[in-house]
Amino acid sequence: MADVVLKNVSKRMGSSQVIDGFSLDVANGEFVTLLGPSGCGKTTLLRMIAGLETVDKGDVLVGGKRYNNLPVQQRNLAMVFQSYALFPHMTVAQNIRFGLSIHKAPAETIRRKLAWSLDMFGLSGLEDRLPRQISGGQRQRVALARALVLDPDVLLLDEPLSNLDAALRDTAMEELKRIHHQVGTTIIYVTHNQVEAMTMSQRIAVLSAGRLEQYDTPRAVYDSPATRFAASFIGSPAMNFLNGAVEVHGEDAGVMTPVGFVKLDKERFTSAKAMAGRSVTVGIRPQNIAYAEHHESKRYSDTTLSVSVELVETLGDRSLVVSRGENGTALRFLITRDIDIEPQEMVEVFLDGRRVHLFDPQTNANVFSF
Amino acid sequence: MSEAWQKVKRFKIHEVWPLLPAAVYLVGFLVIVGAYLVGLSLSFEKNGVTVFPTLRTVAAVVSNTEFRHALLDTALFVIVGTPLELAVGLFLALVLYQQFRFRNFVRSLFLVPLAVPALVTATLLFILFDYPGGHVNFLLTGKYAFFPAILHAPVNWRGSEVFALGISMIGKVWRDMPISMLILLSGLNAIDPELFDAARTMGAGLRTRIWRVVLPLMIPSMSAVILLRSIEMWKEFIFPFILAGKYPLLGTLIESMYNDWGNSNGASAVAAILVLCIVVTTLLFLSIMEFLRRKLVRT
């Protein structure tokens, strides 16, 4: 086991800067997820740590040792590829033994570790099957088993669940979490799926276009997104954004937006007052907009808006309402399933002023989180 | 992603050494073939004295009537044989282009001629066209109930220049037809079937569809067949060697000059001329195609 430190690493591919001055530190035994849309450079970063890509600038340190020019095979890392890359000509057992035999482990060790991993990953009875003879979920577990028997300093996972169907993915996530608890290896996990990131990781690094947008615990990333990108990428359904300017009306501070005056939390009046006149982007999650008729009581910090319903999408236990404010600005919010709203209806909603985020329209940085 | 990986494995001389033995072998022989061919053609031997460089060997070969005759025959062999290969290949390809029950089996069957060694095919033709009592003679003189008499008397096929070279050509075309067929079939398969349907919805009949849709789209694969097959026709050796020994083509002339007359210089000169013929034909064909293409584009 070891910690991983990336110091200002950069990488060009052809004419594009794939990674641009990226820094990250992963503590020993931590489960960290690199989260971002496709093409943001997360897989490239992982491959740089693995040694499959060269590092143009900056340092990759694992366990305090500089890894930049260390050949792939000399790094004590394990990686699970998106395709699992199981060797098709080897049985499950041979796949798992491969790394050990490369490292010339004694026969006794190999036997013990094979037994351990078959047990750990529920693969007993499949030892002599070929990869093409087992299911997708089993393949994914073989890939993990094969990686972990090597006792790697760091386990690198490149979207290992993306080839599984939804139901299987849920159990696989639980299992991965359990395994991390049991073996305690440092894990760096790459995905574009926020649910995976939220469920499993201790910290999430949100990436966009080769840069780090935010690096924090799942909860912090959700509650106080550092940038507009982090706010929009995390949370489902996606956050609402409204452009406006900060204004102070007597006792109330708020933002004048196309849909109306959005009040801000009373407790942060002082800091809001300091920003008076500044243009900002208001971000509010659909979860924090309530359907007025069903709300017990309006709080002081709530803003009442009247919107026209355009579309109602059923999500199961809840429904997503797509509505438009006075001058056509879209606003999405959630209602419970027992509420009946029809399109074209005019309804009133409360915006929770305590849950409003403000972003600088130029830098996209969060200027007013809680 | 794979592009990125390839970058890591960028060309490093110490990793490319496994390529060297094969490269040395092939390039080495290329040098040997080239050097000997030029060296021998430009040498002249008289009374045990070798003169180099000189054009006397080439001059002697070119003025030789047998060579001239062989050159003419080979040119005819190419001019007649190439379209024949194209026609037979197209016929087989069109059969396979249809969907029918035993298509895969028939497809495999059509590959068989290529798997029969040329020498064996030549031997078989040797037997079938025997004189006077071969199958073909019996067939054409009406000895079988199912076939009408076309000839009055058996023909000595291998004893006549036209027929001897003719059956050599039949053998060559028969053996190589799978190659033409496969190239043309892949050309046919590359045509989007929707084009046929589109043409049909516009009211095009079968003939129009073939002339205006299929043929233009088949030009690349057909010209590939013509080019490759004409080269093969120039090079042909085994069939005329077995079936038309008395009537040499360039290939068989090389053999008889070398083995019968012991004239390695002359044989090399003929071989060099053969290579030249192939190069000239290829360039000529390519420039004709280019000319046609330009002309078609302009109008």
Place this chain on the structure above:
Amino acid sequence: MSTIARVKSLPVEGLKKALWVASIAAAVLLVAGPVYMLFKYSISDSTSINTGGAPIPLWPYHPTFRCFTYLFSDSQFFGVITNSFVIAACTVGMSMLLGVPAAYVLGRFRVPGRRLLLLGLISVRLFPDIASVIPITEFFIRFKLQNTYTGVILAHTLLALPYVIFIGMSAFEAIPDDLEQQARVMGANGFSVFFRILLPLSIPGLVAAAIYTFLLSWDEFIFAYFILGLGKISTLTLFLKQKLAFSPPQNLLAAISVLLSLPVIVFSLMLQKYMTAGITTGSVK
């Protein structure tokens, strides 16, 4: 077939169908007829060949495998088959030894100027066999390789090597990069990656290349004829040619021919996939 046409003119449809069946039949006959004839002759008894003026029967009067049993009891023929086999096997060995490493490099690395390099590698094969056989024979005479096994094996390797490189190259290219990278991450060096991952996975393609090479050498005539002549070492093709010169019984000729072509036909059909792929990409003659 459009329904309108079918309703409009049934007789035309019938005619079309008849024409279509006839063309399949003609095509099948064109291909299978000669093969059948060869087989028929090889099992003919002598009365079915020397008919004394009567037409040769389409099926022998008394089918017999006598020619085959005769050939196999003939010690000269046995020696010839052994020669062909040994030469083909050595050619396979040498071609694979030279060709597989080259195919590996060309298939797995981005070598600069790859196309040009490939052209350079096959360009010796662009010469007609009958043209390149003279220089090579002359060269072998100078280095005392004429009339030797080594000479023929060297020549056959020259013929086969470009095919081995091409087939092998595409076999190596087809292996996903992920597998190689995975092995490297697990600590394998270049050597282990090659022998434990790439080689086992490319085996089907390499076996195809080996069989192809074997067949090429087995039925090769021109180089064998020039290098060995009709001398001490004889191969199957040379044996057949030698027999042809003395107009032997036709059933014997056919029997030799069958033995010469049988392995080629069987294996070629097995390797159809590789053969057709090679032809359509223009890499096979």
